[in-house]
Amino acid sequence: MQDEQLMKLFDFDRGELQVNRRGSLSEKQKKRLAQREAGAKGCSIVLGVFLLGVALIGVVIAVSAVPAFATFDRTAALLFGGAFGVIWPLVWGTIGLVSMRRAFAKVTVQVKKVEGPINIVKAIRESYDSSNNTHSTYNVYELRVGGRMFEVEPETANVMMQGDVYAVYYADINLEDSEDPILSVESLERAK
Structure with a gap:
């Protein structure tokens, strides 16, 4: 029963788990990651x-x-010509080129595995809105296992129990600002 819940929660099937165990991506996972990367590249352009x-x-x-x-x-x-004709374009042009860098970066993905007892933590994050100078807080759930942290859905705490040992297969993407998504999960042993 728990295997099916994990598959539904993290959107994978038994075949994908087998492929991930061998350190590879399934075709469905490749397609999903490619769509996600295309969206990120489009936004950066x-x-x-x-x-x-x-x-x-x-x-x-x-x-x-x-x-x-x-x-x-x-x-x-x-002074006016120097400020608006040289400094302004230099600053904004550099920021624009740096933001476009992601669109032209070569993306490599490796399937990696972490395992160990899990810890699910509800973390409070803060964001700042500069347009109206306000701070707001929001909650995220973090799955911590084997020295790694992944943001997960709140329902994860209903399926995975604190202290149980799991193997988590994730896509290690070579870009700094890219979140490494969970590909599949398997239970190894229950906490006593």
Whole structure:
């Protein structure tokens, strides 16, 4: 019964568990990870292009405003042109290119395994909204096993018992900002 609950909770089947035990991904898992990565790459391209557009706005402002300033005060024109024509595009362009870096990174995925007694912790996280200067808190559930931590659904605590020994197979993705998703889980022994 518990095996079926684990399969439903983490969205895998017996065949995928067998493939993960051998250190490989199933075709279904490859497809799911590829879709997820395509979404992340799309977001990084959109954000990068937007920020490059913001960088170009500085150049447009400098080109259109500096001649008007130059007739009144050359020092102000140079400072304004330097700020909006050089510094602004350099800062926003760099941020845009860095955010687009993910879209062109080569992604490699390895199936890794951690095992040991589990600990499920309800953690409180805080986020900051700069537009209205507010902090908000939210809860996440963390599955801790073998020195690794994975964010999981709250129902996990109803299926996996504290102290039981599990093997967790996960996708180790080579990108720094990428979360390593759980592929499959198996119970090894119950706590006494």
